Amino acid sequence: MDVANRSCKSSEDFQVYQHQVYAVVYSVILAPGLLGNVLALWVFKVYVRETKKAVVFMMNLAVADLMQVLSLPLRIYYYLNNTWPFGHALCMICFYLKYVNMYASIFFLVCVSVRRCELVMRPLRYNSSRRKGDLAVCALGWLLVCLCCLPFPLLRNPAGGGGGSGSNSSRLAPVCFSELPMRDVSVPAAWALLILAELLGFVIPLVLVLACTCLTAGSLREPAAGAFPDRGEKQRALRMVLSCATVFLLCFVPYHVTMPLDFLVKADALDSCALRDLIRRCHPVTLCLASLNCSLDPLMYYFTTEEFWRRLSKPEIPESMTFSRRWSCISGGSGHRGLELSLGAVEGPASQQLKP
Known part of the structure; x- marks a missing residue:
């Protein structure tokens, strides 16, 4: 890989470009992401017991987004100052939370889409036992996401976080995040991890979200009956499912398209310097799009969740009652x-x- 890198342009310009992109995007999404998700948790806490419209899943989605937002100030500091003075452990935690947020958001977007589609297709099947089942699904989802995201920090070399040996020995300041060197991993093992991440974290969720969107849209063509005597509830469900699909397609599809291409660059499998440079410059942009979901999700709640705007439109009375x-x-x-x-x-x- 070093020989190929020397045959192409120096990576110094790319590092400056990457830091500028991350610093600008993270600074832009910090305030709306923080305020929007705190507000969402405040609203959903009121309605979690009196509605069945996937509020439990949206609360967990807001928690996942808030976890990432809280790590953004440290990331912004690093990309503005080109140094990480907070220690290797905190670097790994922030690095880990990035991927936990991404895949937890994907998981709960799928859960929201499936629940709203289910309430439209089979509205009478949801009861108190199913509500407890939703809590179990959330707990299981967090466990699976946290376990499956462990390879991301574990594959990074701790020596790179403190200006250690190797390619970072000449640096005056510690590095963090994507600039940490990778551990030596065999090519078959790396491909296996990549395919598993793409399949479980992207392909299957994408199919489920698109299927829920098609089923919910198709239900509008059927005559209204049963628990939904009018089309209003189905239209609100369709707006929610469409919003989930839009956030998914905008934020997570570009990243999972460039992720295997970025792996090919890092594995020195591409000879064209122009193509390598294009992929390396596109990958940070798609990673920023993946982070954008923590600001888009609160907008989705407001415009598609009746409980959300109903709560916000209500005037407060004294003593917070x-x-x-x-x-x-x-x-x-x-x-x-x-x-x-x-x-x-x-x-x-x-x-x-x-x-x-």
């Missing part, structure tokens, strides 16, 4: 409606029904 108002039929009555006042998401004795 928020009342949700909804019309419901009195069971066993003559069909007239009552007004139920409940404190937050609390249900039970605190609710009061008033006849008009």
Whole structure:
């Protein structure tokens, strides 16, 4: 690889370019990502018990996005100052969280799409036991994502984080993230890890999201019946599924297209210097697009989730007490409606029904 790199242009210009791209993009998405995801968690905490529209999955998606956002200030500092003074352990944690966020976001986007599609196709199958099943799915998803992302930091050489030996011995400052040297891995093992990451982290989720989008769109052509007497609920579900597909296609497809190409560059499998340079310059951009999801997801919540904008459009009253108002039929009555006042998401004795 060193011989091939010497035959092409120097990588110094590329490093400056890469640091500038990362510093600018991460600075832009930091504030909206932080505010949007904190706001999303505040809203979903109210509605998690009173709605079945994938709120549990969206809460976990917001947590995954927030984890990445909290690591952005350290990344911005590194790319602006070209040094990492925070120690190797924190470098590995930030590096690891980047991929945990990416694949956790992919997992929960799939879960949101599947749940909304299921509620449209088979609305009567969701009950309290299924709600507990959603919590189990979230826990299992976090476990699988955390385990499957371990190879990303483990394949990096710790000596590179402190200005150690090798290619980094001449550097005056410690390096971090993608500039850490790779451990020696056989080509078959590297290809196996790459194919596994592409299959489980990209191809299968993409097929599921697109399938849910097609099924939800197809349900609009069927006559409304059962739990959905009108088309409004189906249209809202379609907007949510389409939003998940849009975020997926915009943020994660470009990265997973350039990831195997970047591997070919690093494995010295390409002879063309122009092609190598193009891939190396495109890969940081696609990685930034993958980070953009932490700012796009809150926008998706606001424009496609009724509970989200309903909560935000409600004026707050003193002592942080928020009342949700909804019309419901009195069971066993003559069909007239009552007004139920409940404190937050609390249900039970605190609710009061008033006849008009």
